[in-house]
Amino acid sequence: MDDTFDAIVIGTGQAGPALAGRLSQAGWRVAVVERHRFGGTCVNTGCIPTKAMVASAHVASLLQRGAEYGVSVPGGAQVDFPAVMARKSRISGRSSQNVEQWVRGMPGVTVIQGHARFEEAGVVRVGERLLRSPRIFVNVGGRASELAPEIRNGVTVLNNASLMALERLPEHLGVVGGSYVGLEFAQMFRRFGARVTVLQRGAQIVPREDADVARALQQILEREGVEIRTGSECFALRPEGDRIAARWRCGDEQDDIVCTHVLNATGRRPNTDDLGLDRAGVRVDARGYIEVDEQLRTSVEGIWALGDCNGRGAFTHTAYNDFEIVAANLLDKDPRRLSDRIPAYALYTDPPLARIGITSGEALASGRPTLIGERPMSRVGRAVQKGEEQGFLRVLVDAQTRHLVGATLLGVDADEAVHALLTLMYARQPVDTVQRAVFIHPTVSELLPTVLGSLRPLEAP
Ligand SMILES: Cc1cc2nc3c(=O)[nH]c(=O)nc-3n(C[C@H](O)[C@H](O)[C@H](O)COP(=O)(O)OP(=O)(O)OC[C@H]3O[C@@H](n4cnc5c(N)ncnc54)[C@H](O)[C@@H]3O)c2cc1C
Ligand SMILES: NC(=O)c1ccc[n+]([C@@H]2O[C@H](COP(=O)([O-])OP(=O)(O)OC[C@H]3O[C@@H](n4cnc5c(N)ncnc54)[C@H](O)[C@@H]3O)[C@@H](O)[C@H]2O)c1
Numbered sequence: 001m002d003d004t005f006d007a008i009v010i011g012t013g014q015a016g017p018a019l020a021g022r023l024s025q026a027g028w029r030v031a032v033v034e035r036h037r038f039g040g041t042c043v044n045t046g047c048i049p050t051k052a053m054v055a056s057a058h059v060a061s062l063l064q065r066g067a068e069y070g071v072s073v074p075g076g077a078q079v080d081f082p083a084v085m086a087r088k089s090r091i092s093g094r095s096s097q098n099v100e101q102w103v104r105g106m107p108g109v110t111v112i113q114g115h116a117r118f119e120e121a122g123v124v125r126v127g128e129r130l131l132r133s134p135r136i137f138v139n140v141g142g143r144a145s146e147l148a149p150e151i152r153n154g155v156t157v158l159n160n161a162s163l164m165a166l167e168r169l170p171e172h173l174g175v176v177g178g179s180y181v182g183l184e185f186a187q188m189f190r191r192f193g194a195r196v197t198v199l200q201r202g203a204q205i206v207p208r209e210d211a212d213v214a215r216a217l218q219q220i221l222e223r224e225g226v227e228i229r230t231g232s233e234c235f236a237l238r239p240e241g242d243r244i245a246a247r248w249r250c251g252d253e254q255d256d257i258v259c260t261h262v263l264n265a266t267g268r269r270p271n272t273d274d275l276g277l278d279r280a281g282v283r284v285d286a287r288g289y290i291e292v293d294e295q296l297r298t299s300v301e302g303i304w305a306l307g308d309c310n311g312r313g314a315f316t317h318t319a320y321n322d323f324e325i326v327a328a329n330l331l332d333k334d335p336r337r338l339s340d341r342i343p344a345y346a347l348y349t350d351p352p353l354a355r356i357g358i359t360s361g362e363a364l365a366s367g368r369p370t371l372i373g374e375r376p377m378s379r380v381g382r383a384v385q386k387g388e389e390q391g392f393l394r395v396l397v398d399a400q401t402r403h404l405v406g407a408t409l410l411g412v413d414a415d416e417a418v419h420a421l422l423t424l425m426y427a428r429q430p431v432d433t434v435q436r437a438v439f440i441h442p443t444v445s446e447l448l449p450t451v452l453g454s455l456r457p458l459e460a461p
Contacts, residue, residue, distance in 0.1 A: 002111075004132045005031045008124055010116040011139035013040030014319035015306035015326075017103050022395075024106040024326045032118040033124070038100035040141050041308070042316045047148040047206055048095050050184055052088035054348050057188035061224070061350065068387055077193045081169040088164075116274035120302050124277075133203055134302050137326065138282075139319070140271040140288065140359055142308040147176070147237070147264050155237040155244050158263045159433055160185075170194050174246045174259035176235065178205035178228065180347050182265030183221065187349050190226045193411075197257050197343050199232040199248045206347065210359045212461070213269050213394075213408055217353060220390050231256070237262060270309040285311065294337040295329045312338055316394060342425050346415040351377075351391050354418035357406030360396060364460055369399035371455035375447055377411035382442045388412035393444075395421065396458065397432075402430035406451075409444075417444040431455075 006028035009016045016032065017039075020036055023030045024267030037044045056079075062069075063077035100387035104111050113128040124131045142160035158166075160181055175182045178200030188445050190196045198205070198221075205228060218228055234250035245256045272288045283299035297305045304326055307319035328334035347353040363370040377383040377391045391411030396404050407421045410432045424434050431452045437448040 003031065004128065005029050005110070006133065007031075007135040007137065008033065008116075008131050008133045009137045009139060010039060010124065011271075011307070011309075012038045012099060012404060013139050013140060013141045013307050014042055014316045015041075015323040016137065016139035017099055018320065018323045019139075019306070020103060020109055021106055022323075022331060024108050026095055026331055030109045031112055031133070032103055033112045033126050033159060035113070035116065037096050038103065038399065039096040040139075040430060041121070041143075042319075043099060044092055044096045045164050047316055049088040049164055050160075050188075051348060052091045053188050053403075054083060054184060054350065056084040057191035058350050060191045060193075064335060065387070068341055072266045081192055082167060084192065085164075085166065092164075095361050099346040101129075101412040110337070112289070115274070117274065118280035120348040122302060124435045129449075136303045138275070138303065138305045138309060139307045140275060141311045141319075142268040142270045144181075145267050151236050153236065155239055155262065155414070157163060157237070158261055158349055160263075160265070162234050163263060170259075170261035171200060171261040172197070172261070174199065174244065174257055174262045175265055176232075176246070176262060177201075177265035177267065178230070179207070179265065179267075182263070183217070184348050185263055185265065186226050187224065190221075190224055195227075195259075197227040197229065197246075199235065199246060200228065200230045201232050201235070202230065204278060207356065208352070208359075209353070210410065212362050213353070213359075213410060214391075216410055217349065217370070219349075220351070221349065223390075236313070237355040244303060246348070254280070262429070268308070268314070270311065272309055285458060287311070292338075295335075296326050298337065301354070313341070342422065344422055346418070348415070351388055351410060351412045352415045353391075354409045355407070355416040356418055356422050357407065358396065359406060360458060360461075363396050363405060363458055368404065371397040371399050372457040373397070373451040373453075373455045375454075377444075380444055380447050382444050382446075383412050385442065393417075393447060395448075395455075397401055397431050397452070399457070402432060403428065404431050411444065413444045417448065420448055 008031045009020045010033050012034040020030050020032050035419050038337045059081050066072050112126050116126050119125050172195040175186045175198045178198045186196045186198050206214045232248040232372045236247045238245050243258050245258050247256050249255045270288045281300050290305035292305050292310045306322035325336045328336040342458050344356040373395045378389040394408045396406040409418050435449045
């Protein structure tokens with residue numbers, strides 16, 4: 001069968017469906033190809049199920065701390081792990097169905113299920129079918145990277161996808177990698193009742209953050225009983241009876257961590273190795289990410305790459321923004337660009353860590369005079385009332401322009417409060433604008449004007 005379309009969208013992650021929707025509204029004939037579940041990583045094995053599980057873990061933690069609030073559960077709270085997993089599956093399953101129904105209902109859109117592979121530029125094969133189009137949008141996402149066979153030594157290792165199918169709570173979960181994936185799972189499984197040990201290469205967890213932020217987060221997790229070993233070297237696994245021994249330090253075997261399950265959270269790789277990109281002449285970098293320009297155009301005319309597979313973002317909001325950039329340039333004569341995007345993300349530990357712009361370390365390295373404002377959450381009324389006093393607010397301001405250049409908020413509701421600051425950065429207004437604003441009491445955000453009013457020069461630690 002030979003089909004010609006105005007556009008082909010490969011993958012239904014966070015950019016593909018929205019783009020197909022815009023193209024459909026514009027009257028284009030579009031083929032959408034998906035090889036697995038509709039909605040991709042975020043919907044099926046990423047943000048949505050993990051945040052549903054984080055919510056269950058939060059309730060477990062609150063119930064365990066109930067007496068602090070004057071509320072106690074007779075006989076103590078119990079975590080029903082299969083029920084936690086069933087809840088996350090319902091939420092994630094509904095979301096995937098919604099994406100599928102949405103895409104299938106788009107006028108002029110043909111949904112094709114199967115693995116897409118380029119035959120050449122402009123031609124994509126899905127099984128026996130050859131799809132042709134002058135415009136192809138690649139939104140194939142990524143998957144968990146794998147541990148090398150000589151490190152695994154035959155041990156079965158979980159990743160974010162296989163962990164979603166667990167039926168019983170692990171007794172002792174070893175987590176390799178202390179960043180987003182590792183720490184979100186580490187804290188929730190600890191709260192569900194598992195013993196958890198995190199093994200992190202290098203001096204600190206969350207290596208993208210300032211060292212003092214990493215220390216503060218580590219203390220929060222350790223207070224709940226998550227065991228964290230930084231400086232992990234010579235990492236290797238081996239079976240030990242029905243358990244797994246994880247070597248984390250060179251030398252003596254007696255330092256090995258013996259656990260029942262291991263989660264690999266050491267990063268992700270793009271789904272570009274089985275896409276036939278070489279046949280189309282699309283350039284990838286050394287790690288397999290598709291090279292793109294400011295408008296997400298690849299090295300081949302008529303082929304774009306959106307979302308995690310282009311290596312220019314690794315979040316749902318960055319993938320969705322890629323759709324917005326492509327749609328604006330293609331359909332709206334609006335020259336939106338990748339470099340208009342301000343780095344922003346949240347790590348959904350509890351309390352969450354929200355980050356925008358640059359860190360203190362990056363500000364110091366830039367050589368630009370920078371001001372810093374800080375406040376511990378123990379001096380934020382809302383946090384005290386909620387019994388969530390861990391963490392702090394930190395803002396960084398360019399001393400000359402008085403524009404905000406970064407913020408790190410570690411604390412209750414930080415993932416929401418940070419948006420006041422992010423809006424200020426997009427508005428390109430000096431911080432004095434917010435400092436004069438009257439915010440609602442009692443909120444975490446109400447302290448942001450105060451923090452911005454207490455700036456001092458940033459100095460090296
Ligand atoms: C555990 C975890 C938690 C996360 N939590 C968050 C969070 O809280 N917030 C956040 O912003 N981000 C989070 N992320 C990251 C987020 O999930 C991704 O950044 C986002 O899903 C990327 O979307 P995407 O559109 O690039 O690709 P994906 O969502 O990965 O979708 C790609 C799609 O393409 C399909 N596909 C691949 N190859 C082919 C092919 N050859 N033919 C046909 N179809 C193909 C796949 O089946 C998939 O459906 C999390 C990630 C993980 C792993
Ligand atoms: N809240 C969110 O937005 C969220 C949540 C989960 C995942 N994500 C996305 O998923 C992506 C992947 O997350 P991730 O945490 O898997 O990867 P990552 O690249 O963020 O972190 C990997 C961690 O593993 C460590 N590491 C690597 N090799 C190791 C080894 N051999 N032994 C011990 N430690 C080792 C690294 O130092 C790093 O801390 C992220 O880039 C993020 O964008 C986002």
